[in-house]
Structures are given as C-alpha cells and as structure tokens.
Amino acid sequence: MTTTIEEIASENGLELIETTAERSGYPRGLQKAIIGFDTFDEAEKLAKEHGLDIEIFTKRDGWNFWYRTGDKVWEPFERSADEYGDDYHKYSKEDFDDFYENEVQPFVADFDSFEQLRSFLNNMEHVKDEIENAEDDEIVIARIDGYCETIKAKTMEYEYDTHHYAIGLIDRNYEID
Structure with a gap:
C-alpha cells in the first residue's frame, strides 16, 4: 500500500x-x-x-x-544581505574580532558633528553586540544606520x-x- x-x-x-x-x-x-x-x-x-x-x-x-x-x-536556502538591498551588510561570528577596525574606524572622519558621530557609534555598537550574541549558524543584517535583524544563515x-x-x-x- x-x-x-x-x-x-x-x-x-x-x-x-x-x-x-x-x-x-x-x-x-x-x-x-x-x-x-x-x-x-x-x-x-x-x-x-x-x-x-x-x-x-x-x-x-x-x-x-x-x-x-x-x-x-x-x-x-543560503541567506544574504543582498536580499535586503545595496546598503545592507551581513556579519557572522567571524567578523566580531575585526568589526571595529573594518566597519567603524574607516568611517569616523566622515561625520560633521558629535551628534552624527555619536549616533553612528551607538548604531555600530548595537550591531557589534548582535554579532557577539548571534549563534554560530546565524548572520546579522545591518546598515550604516544600524541593526536590522538576525537570521539563520541556512534555512x-x-x-x-x-x-x-x-x-x-x-x-x-x-x-x-
């Protein structure tokens, strides 16, 4: 049967x-x-x-x-930041150690005021925290203006x-x- x-x-x-x-x-x-x-x-x-x-x-x-x-x-499915648009980036646990050097430091001089810089740094600190808290099988999706979401890399x-x-x-x- x-x-x-x-x-x-x-x-x-x-x-x-x-x-x-x-x-x-x-x-x-x-x-x-x-x-x-x-x-x-x-x-x-x-x-x-x-x-x-x-x-x-x-x-x-x-x-x-x-x-x-x-x-x-x-x-x-293998998820990526490309699904979200051109301004989005994905980060995994492997990006945590070099996050400040690669994603924050190069942009610090681009801001015209303390308020803009402070906002950028707060947003990037939130992204860094999400990367640190992500599971090994997850990726963090973010833009320069901050964290978007954490998703499974493969689903x-x-x-x-x-x-x-x-x-x-x-x-x-x-x-x-």
Whole structure:
C-alpha cells in the first residue's frame, strides 16, 4: 500500500500545504505538498523513502495557495544581505574580532558633528553586540544606520517583505487536472 502525502506529513509532524500552478496564486491544478523541515537532510531522507521531489514553493501574504515553482534544490536556502538591498551588510561570528577596525574606524572622519558621530557609534555598537550574541549558524543584517535583524544563515523556509519561501516535498509522479 502506498503512503499518501497527507499521511507522510502527519506521521512526521510536518505542514501540509495546498499548491497551485499559477504564479499569481490563483487556484489552478491544485496539489498537496509538505513543508516544515528543520534540515535539508530530513527532507532528502523522506523524498528518497517515498519517491518525492524536493523543490521551492513561494507564497505572498494574503494568498491561500503556495505557488509550485518547479525549481528543484539540493541544499537549503543560503541567506544574504543582498536580499535586503545595496546598503545592507551581513556579519557572522567571524567578523566580531575585526568589526571595529573594518566597519567603524574607516568611517569616523566622515561625520560633521558629535551628534552624527555619536549616533553612528551607538548604531555600530548595537550591531557589534548582535554579532557577539548571534549563534554560530546565524548572520546579522545591518546598515550604516544600524541593526536590522538576525537570521539563520541556512534555512528551509523564510519570509521577507510579504513573500514566503519554503523548500518542501511534492509528488510529481502523476498528472494534475
């Protein structure tokens, strides 16, 4: 007897989602998929056991359905400051020891007043503290005007600016209406 995707999700404590073939989120060719994995290895193990495909799903705030991108993946998402824009930088634990030398000292002369310099130094001290407190698998996202957020460097799902991204499993072995 074949195990259904619903049973796989339930037995493994994973999230069952409804997906669409439409990039706009409109319901067409609906199909179930599974997300909620902690690691890529977990997804890979279940995919091999049940003959499922590993791919990326996306969704926007307010949508009922996840979009099936068809993009196959072989590793978790690797997050970076590039997702946030040109003025953002990422820092990891390795950047802590040289943070002042590389990220603060070169800019001190750029300020025209004590107030501007004080604000910059306070912002950079906050960023330094966040770097120090970050876990080994996390990165700190910041701009010159201060700390933005601390995120997992590699992850199976995340959201940013009304968009949701997840790596999950789907059965591509049968035709959809």
